[in-house]
Amino acid sequence: xxxxxxxxIVGVGGQGTLLTSRILGNVAMELGYDVKMSEIHGMxxxxxxxxxxxxxxxxxxxxxxxxQTADIVLAFEELEGFRWHKYLKKDxxxxxNTQKIDPMPVIIGRAKYPEQISEKLSEAYNNTVFINAIxxxxxxxxxxxxxxxxxxxxxxxxxxxxxxxxxxxxxAVPPKLLDLNKEAFMMGYTN
Numbered sequence: 001x002x003x004x005x006x007x008x009i010v011g012v013g014g015q016g017t018l019l020t021s022r023i024l025g026n027v028a029m030e031l032g033y034d035v036k037m038s039e040i041h042g043m044x045x046x047x048x049x050x051x052x053x054x055x056x057x058x059x060x061x062x063x064x065x066x067x068q069t070a071d072i073v074l075a076f077e078e079l080e081g082f083r084w085h086k087y088l089k090k091d092x093x094x095x096x097n098t099q100k101i102d103p104m105p106v107i108i109g110r111a112k113y114p115e116q117i118s119e120k121l122s123e124a125y126n127n128t129v130f131i132n133a134i135x136x137x138x139x140x141x142x143x144x145x146x147x148x149x150x151x152x153x154x155x156x157x158x159x160x161x162x163x164x165x166x167x168x169x170x171x172a173v174p175p176k177l178l179d180l181n182k183e184a185f186m187m188g189y190t191n
Contacts, residue, residue, distance in 0.1 A: 005057060005072070007055070007071065007073075008051065008070040008072070008088075009076075010073060010083070011049075012050060016147030016148070017050045017147065020074070020148075021053075021054050023151060023168045026172065027164045031056075031164065033058070034057060035054065036055045036056075037052065037053060037054050037055075039052040040052070049080060049083065067086050068086065069087065070088045070089060071092050071093065072093045072094075072095065073096075075097060076146055078098060078118065079103065079113065079114065081096040091127065093127045093157065094127065095128075095129045096118070096131070097146055098134070100113060129157065131191060136188070137184065139187075140184055148185050152187060154188075155189055
């Protein structure tokens with residue numbers, strides 16, 4: 001059995017953080033681990049921040065992840081990765097989509113999107129992986145599969161059998177979107 005692993009999934013409403021946590025949880029249960037999940041919704045329907053916690057291990061007592069305790073932060077958007085990076089352990093893994101989505105204060109002109117987020121996070125954490133999942137999703141013709149592309153990346157990094165993820169995707173995704181999501185997963189797995 002593995003030690004407990006804490007994964008924080010961060011993004012904005014509509015990016016599929018909840019689906020991603022469900023798939024990760026199903027994979028962990030298939031591996032025989034205890035799993036606890038929790039979610040925090042901001043203004044998800046308005047493109048606000050959405051955070052989900054997934055903890056897996058031999059025995060997990062709480063889904064909550066405190067600052068500087070996450071083993072992995074999976075960020076679907078740069079600013080969200082920056083906003084929540086303090087939850088990552090110093091030697092933790094940040095996996096970030098390089099996509100930028102302007103939050104409402106930027107859209108209405110009250111704030112500017114922070115600059116050099118990738119550089120700042122690379123300096124703060126030795127183990128930072130960037131993936132341009134939005135462009136990969138555009139290649140597939142559907143920007144809504146960014147989350148599954150990111151799952152592919154995590155599966156490869158964690159060296160978890162990709163077939164377990166494919167099975168979990170089959171259980172969680174509607175049949176009409178299944179082929180697209182499998183292709184998205186493999187794109188993340190191989191990039």
